[in-house]
Amino acid sequence: MSRLTHDRYCDEIIARTDALRATIRGADLTATVPTCPDWTLRELVLHVGRAHRWVGEIMRTRATEAVPFEQVPESAPGSDDAAALDAWLEEGATRTAEALRAAGPDEKVWSWAWERGTGFWARRMAHETIVHHADAALTTGTGYEVAPELAADTIEEWLEIVAFARAAGDERAAGLTGAGRSIHLHATDAPDAEWLIEFGEDGFAWSHGHEKATVALRGPLTDVMLVFNRRLAPDSGRVEVLGDAELLDFWLERAAFG
Known part of the structure; x- marks a missing residue:
């Protein structure tokens, strides 16, 4: 699957923030x-709001070095009431x-990642908002939907982040090895939304395709994405885990960053 356009990611930052705002409206904060x-x-x-404004400051200044959070203007709402939080x-x-x-x-700016540019940040902020909207929806018990192409790209970006974390020396991600083992992600409601993650002695790699694996995570694409991002438990009843469930748990425990 290919990445979405820069404009689409920018659109989704606003659309997913609007969905988050609707989810928390009237909720117990x-x-x-x-x-x-x-x-x-x-x-x-x-x-979420501080992450948006931090990236906005990187864009505004075309920063080539990390911007300290304390230098970001308006990094908190003007008051404690819900309306101020929503507007902020x-x-x-x-x-x-x-x-x-x-x-x-294609503008070159600082980032913490493998890709130094504005395209990285547009994608990152879109998915940051998508995943944290899920956190809010699970907290409030409200509905959650995401377009298939966004859910698929969220999975792909997370694979890239975990691979980067492992290369950067993250202690948890460093354990994602073990030749001869594999994980198959299989969305049942979206064509071609399948991934094969194969472990080796020196890490892991992934590709697209329908292959037999040590363990398969199977279900609606959004639910597969939520499990893969550790927002939904594999035993929630919304997905199927076929094969060695301990290997999936092994991945979920170690696939982390930060």
Whole structure:
């Protein structure tokens, strides 16, 4: 599957932020987020909004070095009420999407990753918002939907991040080895949405295709994405795990970054 366009990622930053805003409207902002148990729902939203504004500042200044968070303007809402939080979240997403769109996909700027440019940040902020919207929806017990091409790209970006984390020396990701073992991700509702992750002595690699594997994670694409991003438990009943379930658990425990 190919990456989406720069404009699409910019559009999705706003669209997914709007979906997040709708999810938290009227919700208990002090509720603990089950998928991020160190955060309340309010802290989750603050994290998303600050990430948007941080990237917006990188775009505004065309930063070639890391921008300290304390240098980001308006990094918190003007007051504690829900309306202020909503307006602050909307404004940050809109400004960042506009700055990314104005810069285009090929401007060279600092990033923490393998790709140094505006295209990386547009994709990263779209998926950051997609996944944290899922956190909010799971907290509030509300519906959650994402377009198939976005769900598929979220999986691919996470594979790239985990591979980068392993190469950068992340202790958990370093354990993702073991020749002769493999994981098959199989979406039942989207053509060609299948991935094969194969472990080797020096790491792992992935490809597209329908292949027999040590363990298969099978179900609707959005649910496969949520399990793969550790937002939905494999035994939730919304997906099937066929084969060596311990290998999938092995991946989920070690596929991390930060």
